[in-house]
Amino acid sequence: MAVSREEILEGLAEIVNEIAGIPNDEVTEEKSFTDDLDVDSLSMVEVVVAAEERFGVKIPDDDVKGLKTVGDAVGYITDHQS
Amino acid sequence: MNATNRTVVVTGVGATTPLGGDSATTWEGMVAGRSGVGVLTEEWAQELPVKIAARVAVEPLERLPKPVARKLDRSAQFALLATREAWADAGFTARAGDDAAADPTRVGAVVASGIGGVTTLLDQYDVLKEKGARRVSPHTVPMLMPNSPAANVGLEINAQAGAHAPVSACASGAEAVGYAVEMIRTGRADVVVAGGTEAAIHPLPIAAFANMMALSKNNDDPQGASRPYDKGRDGFVLGEGAGVVVLESAEHAARRGARVYCEILGQGLSGDAHHIAQPEPTGRGIATALQNLLDSSDLKPEQVVHLNAHATSTPQGDVAEVKALRRVLGEELDHVAISATKSMTGHLLGGAGGIETVATVLALHHRLAPPTINLDELDPEVDADVVRGEARVLPSGTIAAINNSFGFGGHNVVLAMRTV
Numbered sequence: 001m002a003v004s005r006e007e008i009l010e011g012l013a014e015i016v017n018e019i020a021g022i023p024n025d026e027v028t029e030e031k032s033f034t035d036d037l038d039v040d041s042l043s044m045v046e047v048v049v050a051a052e053e054r055f056g057v058k059i060p061d062d063d064v065k066g067l068k069t070v071g072d073a074v075g076y077i078t079d080h081q082s
Numbered sequence: 083m084n085a086t087n088r089t090v091v092v093t094g095v096g097a098t099t100p101l102g103g104d105s106a107t108t109w110e111g112m113v114a115g116r117s118g119v120g121v122l123t124e125e126w127a128q129e130l131p132v133k134i135a136a137r138v139a140v141e142p143l144e145r146l147p148k149p150v151a152r153k154l155d156r157s158a159q160f161a162l163l164a165t166r167e168a169w170a171d172a173g174f175t176a177r178a179g180d181d182a183a184a185d186p187t188r189v190g191a192v193v194a195s196g197i198g199g200v201t202t203l204l205d206q207y208d209v210l211k212e213k214g215a216r217r218v219s220p221h222t223v224p225m226l227m228p229n230s231p232a233a234n235v236g237l238e239i240n241a242q243a244g245a246h247a248p249v250s251a252c253a254s255g256a257e258a259v260g261y262a263v264e265m266i267r268t269g270r271a272d273v274v275v276a277g278g279t280e281a282a283i284h285p286l287p288i289a290a291f292a293n294m295m296a297l298s299k300n301n302d303d304p305q306g307a308s309r310p311y312d313k314g315r316d317g318f319v320l321g322e323g324a325g326v327v328v329l330e331s332a333e334h335a336a337r338r339g340a341r342v343y344c345e346i347l348g349q350g351l352s353g354d355a356h357h358i359a360q361p362e363p364t365g366r367g368i369a370t371a372l373q374n375l376l377d378s379s380d381l382k383p384e385q386v387v388h389l390n391a392h393a394t395s396t397p398q399g400d401v402a403e404v405k406a407l408r409r410v411l412g413e414e415l416d417h418v419a420i421s422a423t424k425s426m427t428g429h430l431l432g433g434a435g436g437i438e439t440v441a442t443v444l445a446l447h448h449r450l451a452p453p454t455i456n457l458d459e460l461d462p463e464v465d466a467d468v469v470r471g472e473a474r475v476l477p478s479g480t481i482a483a484i485n486n487s488f489g490f491g492g493h494n495v496v497l498a499m500r501t502v
Contacts, residue, residue, distance in 0.1 A: 021150075046220060049217060
């Protein structure tokens with residue numbers, strides 16, 4: 001069953017909080033992972049792997065580059081859910 | 083004064099050790115003769131022949147936010163905490179550049195570890211085997227590389243003159259201090275954070291050291307297990323933690339009005355070329371290192387009143403060290419109060435030279451030599467004045483001290499400090 005955008009955002013917020021220590025309510029769709037959320041390129045890999053596990057999607061390395069904002073990730077996961 | 087002859091002074095100290103979360107509590111513990119050794123309660127320890135170690139007194143996670151800590155190997159966590167203390171103790175209020183008293187291009191970081199991020203390496207190998215390649219942390223390499231503590235300290239203080247990590251097993255921390263002295267002497271830097279760190283309390287290193295017969299197996303009496311110079315010593319106790327000092331050119335320290343603990347006179351180095359892990363029994367290499375120090379520095383043997391020995395509590399090493407000291411110093415050794423602080427902290431491997439440099443600096447500063455605990459029956463081969471029982475007051479006037487560190491592989495590092 002597909003997960004809603006809100007649930008994906010909530011899940012990503014928990015992941016970002018765990019990895020970068022940013023409060024969940026500050027993780028909003030327009031935020032940039034690197035510029036706003038203290039997620040560098042290495043930590044981004046952690047975010048991706050955690051998101052893959054949580055939402056049952058595969059995010060190939062080449063697609064990770066396109067995920068600049070939280071909204072990009074929410075959209076990607078929404079589109080690729082099985 | 084030319085750039086190769088600049089005077090180097092100590093302006094800050096920092097530590098996190100089995101005796102305390104900072105240098106002050108560590109020093110209090112040493113003076114009081116407290117042991118930091120305890121029983122390992124982890125499940126894995128029950129399978130090992132050695133079930134004791136000296137854990138840090140304050141867990142780093144109590145002081146580092148989780149997002150910071152999770153990207154640092156435990157050894158780098160210790161180094162970072164010790165550095166923060168030392169940097170503030172030296173009077174800096176922010177990283178170099180943000181505090182105008184330190185020019186980032188003139189600041190260095192030399193922080194060593196004997197075996198680097200070994201727990202990260204082994205933990206991530208477990209992840210690889212149990213959960214697969216995709217789950218291996220992308221932070222693994224920057225966490226496990228042995229230069230990680232130096233690099234992270236460099237990031238913390240904005241050290242742009244250079245970040246270095248000499249590796250020489252249990253002499254690593256002292257070699258780092260010596261390297262930092264040279265950075266300042268030769269004019270490469272004005273301020274350098276230097277020392278050592280180690281975090282190797284993990285079943286694999288313990289099993290490996292135990293199989294070398296290097297560790298004490300005195301599981302029934304953890305606090306009595308580390309007993310340098312005692313007839314009943316049977317090996318060292320593995321410890322963890324970090325110790326660093328802020329070294330500075332005397333001119334730079336004077337210009338900003340910094341408090342000066344003491345001067346670092348220099349270092350003496352040598353290699354045993356004898357055996358990969360056994361100490362050379364006559365102390366030949368150690369004697370060479372000490373002689374090199376005397377030949378190359380302003381250290382006057384008559385001024386030496388204190389020595390922080392390497393003395394790890396192994397049957398051979400403790401005796402070889404004293405033989406070397408007697409050979410080089412002769413009767414001058416009689417007025418040297420020797421302290422084996424590993425009797426309290428355990429052996430921090432690459433961190434040992436760091437915390438023992440801090441201990442030696444504080445011994446001169448407070449004019450107090452810590453006791454060597456657990457010394458019930460002095461080994462008759464130890465022909466030297468070992469401080470036991472109570473801490474001993476050191477003389478007034480200009481006094482000097484020596485800090486010895488030796489590592490597997492035959493690396494010998496002897497450092498000397500003097501009051502100013």
